[in-house]
Each structure stands twice: as C-alpha cells, then as structure tokens.
Amino acid sequence: MSDRRQVLELFEEQKEFLDTTVAQNIERYRKGDAKITVTDEKGNAIPNAEIKVKQLSHEFRFGANLFMLDEMETHEKNEAYKKYFADVFNMATLPFYWSTLEPERGKTRYDKDSPKLYRRPAPDLCMEFCEQHGIEPREHALAYERFFPEWLYDASVDEIKAALEKRYAEIAERYADKIRTIEVTNEMDWGEGRTAFYDEPDYVEWCFKLAEKYFPNNQLVINESTGKAWKDKCRSTAKYYAYTEANMLKGARIDAIGMQYHLFYRAEDEYEKTRTLLNPQSLYKHMDLYTNLGKPLQVTEVTIPAYSWEQEDEEIQAQIIEKLYAIWFSHPSVEQIVYWNLVDGYAYVRDPDPEKIRASQGDMTLGENYYYGGLLRFDLSPKPSYHKIKELTQKVWHTEDSTKTDANGNAAFRGFYGTYELEITVNGETVKKIVDLSKKSDNQIKIVL
Numbered sequence: 001m002s003d004r005r006q007v008l009e010l011f012e013e014q015k016e017f018l019d020t021t022v023a024q025n026i027e028r029y030r031k032g033d034a035k036i037t038v039t040d041e042k043g044n045a046i047p048n049a050e051i052k053v054k055q056l057s058h059e060f061r062f063g064a065n066l067f068m069l070d071e072m073e074t075h076e077k078n079e080a081y082k083k084y085f086a087d088v089f090n091m092a093t094l095p096f097y098w099s100t101l102e103p104e105r106g107k108t109r110y111d112k113d114s115p116k117l118y119r120r121p122a123p124d125l126c127m128e129f130c131e132q133h134g135i136e137p138r139e140h141a142l143a144y145e146r147f148f149p150e151w152l153y154d155a156s157v158d159e160i161k162a163a164l165e166k167r168y169a170e171i172a173e174r175y176a177d178k179i180r181t182i183e184v185t186n187e188m189d190w191g192e193g194r195t196a197f198y199d200e201p202d203y204v205e206w207c208f209k210l211a212e213k214y215f216p217n218n219q220l221v222i223n224e225s226t227g228k229a230w231k232d233k234c235r236s237t238a239k240y241y242a243y244t245e246a247n248m249l250k251g252a253r254i255d256a257i258g259m260q261y262h263l264f265y266r267a268e269d270e271y272e273k274t275r276t277l278l279n280p281q282s283l284y285k286h287m288d289l290y291t292n293l294g295k296p297l298q299v300t301e302v303t304i305p306a307y308s309w310e311q312e313d314e315e316i317q318a319q320i321i322e323k324l325y326a327i328w329f330s331h332p333s334v335e336q337i338v339y340w341n342l343v344d345g346y347a348y349v350r351d352p353d354p355e356k357i358r359a360s361q362g363d364m365t366l367g368e369n370y371y372y373g374g375l376l377r378f379d380l381s382p383k384p385s386y387h388k389i390k391e392l393t394q395k396v397w398h399t400e401d402s403t404k405t406d407a408n409g410n411a412a413f414r415g416f417y418g419t420y421e422l423e424i425t426v427n428g429e430t431v432k433k434i435v436d437l438s439k440k441s442d443n444q445i446k447i448v449l
Helices: 003-012 015-029 075-088 123-133 157-175 203-214 226-230 239-249 267-273 280-291 311-330 354-359 367-371 384-396
Strands: 031-039 050-058 061-065 091-095 136-140 181-186 219-224 256-259 297-303 334-339 400-404 410-416 418-426 429-437 444-448
Touching (some): 003 015, 003 311, 015 031, 015 280, 031 418, 050 410, 061 136, 091 123, 123 136, 157 203, 203 219, 226 239, 311 384, 410 418
Parallel strands (some): 031 444, 061 091, 091 136, 136 181, 181 219, 256 297
Antiparallel strands (some): 031 410, 050 418
C-alpha cells in the first residue's frame, strides 16, 4: 500500500465522526426552513397553489483565486478558464499585491488595460468578469508586507505609513462599494520582513484601524498561514490566536479570521506531515478554538496535492477534497472556502524575472507547480477534484423541491441557504419569483400574485 492510500485511511479511522457530527451539522447549520404565504393583491389567501422550488446559488461562498484571468498563452485556454471558473465558483480572490499593483511609485495597475504581469491580472479586469457572472470578489491583501514594492524597502516607518494610507484611499475609492471582503493583513508570522514597518509593535493594529477608516462598511479580515492556523497546539497561547486576540483587545476591528490550508509537502513526506492536518476532530478543535473570538472563519487558500496526473493520484486528491470540504462546510463558524490555484502549471514560482516565469509555464517541477494542486490540468481539462466540488455544491448540497399552499395560502420547504427560484402555478397560470433563504433572516416569504 502506498502512502497515498494511507492518507485516505486517516479519514476512515474517523468515519463515525464524519458520518454523524459532520453530516448532522450540515443539516443543522447549512439549511433552514422557509415559510411561504401566497395571497392576491387584496391580501386574500390563495390555496392549492403549486410551488416548484429550485436553488440557484449558495449563500455560503465557494471560491478560488482569479490570478490567471486572461493570462493563458492561447485564446482557447483563456476562454476555458473563464468557463470552468464561472461554472462552479461564486467567489473569486483578486490579486491586490502592492508590489505588482504599483511596481513604480505612482504608476498603478488598476485599469483593465494595464500592462500585464504574470498571475496578476488588473483588478478592473477581474471586477468585470465577476460582475458578468454574479461572482463575489474578495480582496487579497491590503498590507501584505512580503509583497510591499521595492521602492519602499529603504523607507522610514512614517514614509511607509503615508504610502499605505494613499494606497488604502485609492483602493477604497475604486472598490469599497464593490468588494465586501477586504483582507487587511496576511502571513504576519513570516520571519524577517523587508521594510522597517514590519517589526513595529503596532503593525497589525495600525493597519486595521486605518482599514476601518477607509472601509467602514466592509468586512475586515486577518489571514495567516497553514502551520499557524491548523498545526499549532490549539491553545489560546498559540501565536495566531494570541496576536489576533491581542489586537482585537487593542481596538482593531477584525471582522473575520482567515485560515490558509496549503498541503505543501513532498510526496514522500505526505503521510507523516499531514496526519494532524487531515484529522477531522483536530480540524474541528481548531475551528472551535477560533470561534471563541466571536468572528466568522474563512478557509482562505486551499491546495490539496495530486503529485501527478495519474488517475489514482487525481482520484485521491478528489476524495481528500470531498472530506475536507464537508468538514469545513459543516462547521457553523465557517462562511467561505477558497481553493487556491484552479489550473496546474501556473502556480507561484519564486523567481524575480517575469520573463523566466512566463517561460516556465507548464513545468511541473518549478515552485508550487510540483504539487499538481490545481483542479484543472495544464491543458485545461478538468480533474476529478473539479467535478467533485461541482457535485458537492450543485447536487449534494443543493435543494429542489415542490410544495402546495394549504387553505390559508401557506406552504413551506427546507433547503440550503441561498437564492431560489419559486415557480408558482395557480389555475394553470405560472409566475416565477426569486427569493432568498438566508441564515440571517426569519425566512418568512410573502408572495403576492
């Protein structure tokens, strides 16, 4: 038996937990009861109205990064990328890395027709795609120090703060009313920084308080790496939990907690390195811990390796994704799951030469390409993992039903939270209505015909 098959056995060891707690929590926390009242314009109840219920989308956010939008080497691949993205996801992470959004001081790349940079499509181009397909954009990330521009490397703390405020103001003016989720800081426990500001004790606090000033009506998110979010001792003294809580106590308005989930381990080390990360009860323990902070959780960057395009490896990737998505979806505090790279061969490569990076497309030995962690192969053909996420979100966690009003014009259905089409037929005439079944509502739906 290979280590890859042993990895799946980690889930089999906790089959009872998956079949009971996880399944029951999906039913309890991801579905709600809608009560429908159908009347005429005078308020008279309409009995025996036949109602067909069809879910159109999820309130829960399932996403991926949009970093390869119009970045492929052929028109056909670009169109396939857009199709496969829009067919499955209702959220997209957009690249707001400062180093590539303003590579030269004062020369920004917000506009749709900005000069192209590998894996960094211009925000306006991404926004256009999202608007066309009803996809919610997600910003990543305002103050990610690892990707501050080189022209700030020798700047003073005051100069950096002034430049950051200008950046916040520009982004807020263009996108605050269009992008709800604003990721403020990312990977603060990286190691040595590149600028003088990184080691300042008020870094996180200052960045969030400034974000509150420019994004008062947005959701402000903190984000951290896999090891800090899922592999610590799962105590309130763990670094990520402790520094998040400390900054909240200092007045930083942190609205949601991001937790990356990249399984970046060599194939030969997979079994030993992922035992904790693939343990359902350990994952629940971590989510329960961060729930104590009173904020929703977001699984912000997911990479599950396949390690090759061999059939067995791809099927194992899909099975791992199926289990993990169910675990995260079942926890009441989680509101987003964002897969990272949609396509193999276009992952992050740590190389300062953009032309060399472009030339490396499709080389699965370079950088994060090694993991074969995408949901599509390099030729844009879908892997079993892509089909699995589509199956979960559009079939398994999907509601279609039919009901009929009683003598008082009342009917009901239970379904996954999201947007629905109601097809209401009375005396041979059919009317369609779009309604929402929401976790945040009493779901008393009144239909006037």
